[in-house]
Amino acid sequence: MTQPPAGPPPIGPQPPDGNRPPRKRRTGLIVGAVAAVVVVVAAIAAVVVLTMQGRTPLSSDDQQIEASLREFYGTLSDDGFAGATRLACKADRDEFDAMSDAEKSEAEKLGFTVAIDSVDNIVVTGDRAKAEIKGKFSLSAPGGGEDEEMDDSSEENLVKEDGEWRVCSSSDSDPK
Structure with missing residues (x-):
């Protein structure tokens, strides 16, 4: 006579050979x-x-300043004056908003091409900074003939607003 296995009876249906089902993968x-x-x-x-x-x-501030300058001038080259103004400091945005529609239209007709080679000599003083950009700058006007090549370097003013460095050409941006 055989004895039943020790322990509680198996729960649920069991395979006919008494083996346990394979483990789930x-x-x-x-x-x-x-x-x-x-x-x-x-x-x-x-x-x-x-x-x-x-x-x-x-x-770092230097990295943020360089990124802001490159973004601003890239936008100026690609999207024009109005596009770049959205990335500028509040004082510059206010000056742009105060322009007449005719002045804004004339500004938009100008073509700016800026290719920055380097951003150097960054000096940060609190929430204001100066930096020198070097590269190729040109300006073209419709019906104006050839592009006018400008200096190969420019000193830029920046202001930190709401935690972001912004290009600021306004006279209010000069460090005191």
Whole structure:
């Protein structure tokens, strides 16, 4: 005579041979964990790259100033005067807003091309800064013939507003 197995009876249907069902695979869990690690590594890499480009609060003032200058002049070249003004300091935006529609229209007709080679000699004094940009600058007017080449360097004033460095040509931006 055989005795029944010790312990509580099995719960649920059992295979006819008495073996336990095979363990569930954890492939989905492993794939999910690997994907999470990849996302975290990509996020860390993005923060490092953006910080080095001056585009995060972790960037130094010099990095942020260079990024602001490049963005401002890139926008001026690509989108014109009105587009660049949106990136300027409040005093410059106010001056632009105070212009007549005819003055704004004339300003938009001008073509600016700025290719910055370097940003040097950055001096920060509180929430104001000066920097020298070097590169190629040209201005063209419709029906004006050839582009006018301008100096290959320019001293720029910047103001820190709401935590961001902004180009500021307004007379209010000069450090006292």
